[in-house]
Amino acid sequence: MTLELDRELATLRAALRAMAESAQTRLATALEAWMTWDIDLAQSIRTADDEIDQLEVNIENECMAILAKHSPVASDLRYVVAALRINTSFERIADLARSVAKRVIRLDRDDQHPTPPQALETMGEAVKEMLSNTMRALENRDVELARFVRKSDAFVDDRNREVFEWVAESTHKEPARAEAFISVLMIARSLERIGDICANIAEDIMFAVGGSIVRHTPA
Amino acid sequence: MIQSDAAASRQHQPVPVELKSPVNHSSRVANPLAAVAQRAIDARLSSGETTTELKVRDFSAWYGDFQALHNLELDIPKNRVTALIGPSGCGKSTFLRWINRMNDLVASARCSGTLEAGGTNVLDRALDVVELRRRVGMVFQKPNPFPKSIYDNVAFGPRLHYRLKKRELDALVEKSLRDAALWDEVKDRLDKSALGLSGGQQQRLCIARTIALSPEVLLMDEPCSALDPKATRRVEDLIAELRNNFTIIIVTHNMQQAARVSDVTAFFFEGRLIEIDETLTIFTSPKNPQTEEYVTGRFG
Ligand SMILES: Nc1ncnc2c1ncn2[C@@H]1O[C@H](COP(=O)(O)OP(=O)(O)O)[C@@H](O)[C@H]1O
Ligand SMILES: [Mg+2]
Numbered sequence: 001m002t003l004e005l006d007r008e009l010a011t012l013r014a015a016l017r018a019m020a021e022s023a024q025t026r027l028a029t030a031l032e033a034w035m036t037w038d039i040d041l042a043q044s045i046r047t048a049d050d051e052i053d054q055l056e057v058n059i060e061n062e063c064m065a066i067l068a069k070h071s072p073v074a075s076d077l078r079y080v081v082a083a084l085r086i087n088t089s090f091e092r093i094a095d096l097a098r099s100v101a102k103r104v105i106r107l108d109r110d111d112q113h114p115t116p117p118q119a120l121e122t123m124g125e126a127v128k129e130m131l132s133n134t135m136r137a138l139e140n141r142d143v144e145l146a147r148f149v150r151k152s153d154a155f156v157d158d159r160n161r162e163v164f165e166w167v168a169e170s171t172h173k174e175p176a177r178a179e180a181f182i183s184v185l186m187i188a189r190s191l192e193r194i195g196d197i198c199a200n201i202a203e204d205i206m207f208a209v210g211g212s213i214v215r216h217t218p219a
Numbered sequence: 220m221i222q223s224d225a226a227a228s229r230q231h232q233p234v235p236v237e238l239k240s241p242v243n244h245s246s247r248v249a250n251p252l253a254a255v256a257q258r259a260i261d262a263r264l265s266s267g268e269t270t271t272e273l274k275v276r277d278f279s280a281w282y283g284d285f286q287a288l289h290n291l292e293l294d295i296p297k298n299r300v301t302a303l304i305g306p307s308g309c310g311k312s313t314f315l316r317w318i319n320r321m322n323d324l325v326a327s328a329r330c331s332g333t334l335e336a337g338g339t340n341v342l343d344r345a346l347d348v349v350e351l352r353r354r355v356g357m358v359f360q361k362p363n364p365f366p367k368s369i370y371d372n373v374a375f376g377p378r379l380h381y382r383l384k385k386r387e388l389d390a391l392v393e394k395s396l397r398d399a400a401l402w403d404e405v406k407d408r409l410d411k412s413a414l415g416l417s418g419g420q421q422q423r424l425c426i427a428r429t430i431a432l433s434p435e436v437l438l439m440d441e442p443c444s445a446l447d448p449k450a451t452r453r454v455e456d457l458i459a460e461l462r463n464n465f466t467i468i469i470v471t472h473n474m475q476q477a478a479r480v481s482d483v484t485a486f487f488f489e490g491r492l493i494e495i496d497e498t499l500t501i502f503t504s505p506k507n508p509q510t511e512e513y514v515t516g517r518f519g
Contacts (some may be wrong), residue, residue: 003516071475073502073514211504 005070009079012062016083016090019055020135023090026052026097027131027194031124034104034187037113042101052094059087075208082208086138089201093131096190096197103183103190112180114170119162120188126156127191130198137202141209149202150219156195163188272297272436272466273318278332280313282325287313289490290332295483297337297435300458300467302477302498305487306518311470314487315438317341318468319355320348337435353380356429360441362421364413364428369396369405372413372424376432391431399427400457419450423457430465437461439469443476455480474514478502486510 026045033042063084066072072080107113130152137145167185171178203215273295280288288310295301303311313322318341322328334341336355353376364372373392377383383391392409396402401423405416413424422442429437439458443451458467458480471477477484478498485495486507494507505511512518 005516073474073478074505074511076515077503 005066005072005076008062008066008070009076012059012066012080012083015055015059015062016086017135017139019052019059019087019090020131020138022052022055023093023097024128024131024135026094027128030097030100030104031128033101034116034124035121037104037108039105039108042104042108045098045101046105049094049098052091056087056091060084063087075211078211079208082204085204086201089197089204093194093197096194100187100190103187107180107183110179112177112183114177114180114184116184116187117163117166119159119166120184120191123156123159123163123188123191126152126159127194127198130156130195134198134201134205137205141205143206143209146202146205146209147219150199150206150214153195153199153219156192160188160192269299270297271295272337273468274333274335276333278317278330278334280310280317280322280328280330282313283327287490288317288330291492293485293492293495295466295468297466298463299482300462300469300480301483301485302481303468303470303485303487304472304474304477305493305513307472309487310490311487312440315357315440315468315470318436318438319352319357320346321357323348353432354434355436355438356432356434357438357440358422358425358429358442361445362418362425364416364421364424366412366414368410369413369416369424370409373427373431376428380432395427395431396424398430398461399423400453400460401427417450419446419453422446422450422454426454426457426461430461434465436466436468439467441470441472444472451476474502474516486513488513 026049029041029045032038063080066080070076130149133145133149133152136142137149164185167181167188170181174181199219200215203213206212206214271294275291275293275295278288278291279286291314303314305311316322316325316328317330317334318336320341322330330342336351339351339354340346341351341355365375367375370392373395374388377388377391393402393406396405401420404420405424408415413421416424422445426437426442443454446454455476458469461467462482469477469480471480481498483495484498484501486493486501486505486509488509494501494505494510496506500506501510502514505514
């Protein structure tokens with residue numbers, strides 16, 4: 001039996017996947033621009049993002065239409081409620097990727113190309129991995145993988161702390177370049193928040209699939 | 220929050236439905252919708268302790284050789300609305316008809332087990348079923364007013380059961396019609412035939428007629444399925460009004476209705492109680508996959 005509701009949920013899933021992919025592309029682009037000082041690449045995601053904004057609005061409308069038309073219950077209801085939250089989360093990830101790109105452009109303009117600490121590079125890789133795991137967990141309704149994403153957040157937080165120490169030390173040694181070092185700190189901060197958001201999405205997946213709320217419990 | 224399943228039934232365990240969730244220390248935390256609604260429920264229930272109105276233990280029922288109900292185990296809370304849901308033929312009406320012994324009229328019908336209403340053994344052969352049906356009133360799918368005046372429809376039961384002065388009877392009829400949210404619509408035509416009322420009004424009249432006898436339990440078998448959406452809404456509003464004073468057991472095929480009007484929902488399938496829990500839990504996070512399939516409309 002194919003329900004109209006099932007068709008609309010499939011459409012919603014596809015839209016959410018497109019949203020996730022856009023966010024993922026932006027994160028990868030921002031990180032590459034940062035690692036390679038490719039300013040054109042950074043510029044490509046700097047401007048306000050109509051595509052993501054449009055997707056976000058569409059998904060929200062889709063969710064509202066499903067709620068209004070079908071009054072979904074049980075797992076369907078949980079999925080729609082989770083989708084509304086996840087939608088916003090992906091939009092925020094895209095935003096944060098854009099602020100990384102903006103930092104890169106600013107540093108380049110000020111003729112500052114600090115060599116970032118290894119911890120920041122590791123952080124970028126870890127966050128990309130978290131995001132792709134998050135997307136896979138969402139696609140496959142994989143609660144175990146979602147749980148793993150939630151746990152991975154601590155690793156990112158630890159690297160963030162290392163970046164902070166590096167910034168503190170570097171600023172102490174070369175106070176004249178403080179602004180550049182602070183930009184490094186801001187980039188780390190953006191990545192750290194993307195990690196947090198992935199963990200939030202993972203919690204929403206656990207709720208949608210299993211019905212339990214883990215949001216305010218330790219990972 | 221406890222569910223009944225086949226295993227619980229076999230062990231003849233009582234199935235308490237904890238309406239007031241205590242602080243939940245388990246890993247299973249209520250979901251966000253539940254959390255919001257739970258506050259409303261807590262507020263609604265904080266007025267009194269939940270006690271059991273109807274105690275059902277190892278209850279089975281047959282029509283001849285056909286077993287229609289299998290070892291039901293459940294408690295129905297007093298002064299709450301309990302919805303019975305499940306596909307046609309799963310035994311919902313059979314269950315209701317045993318609660319007020321309507322099945323006495325069916326020659327092939329028999330049962331075993333325990334069925335107690337307010338501490339009274341409903342299945343006691345010596346029980347006065349007329350008195351039982353006063354205490355356990357029933358409202359049917361199709362409104363079935365007597366071909367008499369509106370007044371006489373409501374006065375019929377009280378005249379049978381009580382000796383009232385005209386003034387007292389008038390007051391009782393008015394109160395019952397008010398409680399059934401019908402008074403304003405009929406107060407100027409009490410002597411007119413009940414058959415002239417709309418379907419929705421007739422159904423509320425049948426409810427007035429039933430509550431005129433101060434029953435403890437109101438059984439409603441798909442009370443809105445013959446009504447239009449507006450009349451349905453009025454009956455639902457009425458159920459919300461009555462829930463504080465009566466134990467209501469309602470059979471409905473409308474999932475949204477069950478979600479709207481009831482505190483507790485029980486899902487029946489093929490004569491078995493599959494799951495019983497707070498309504499909110501049944502409609503947000505049912506535990507049994509069969510319940511999930513049924514409430515999401517993916518059944519079969
Ligand atoms: N009077 C009867 N005689 C024989 N079988 C009956 C009678 N009433 C109901 N049944 C059977 O008992 C089962 C449960 O019926 P019922 O309680 O009316 O289900 P529901 O109300 O859930 O639709 C069905 O299989 C139905 O055919
Ligand atoms: Mg029936």
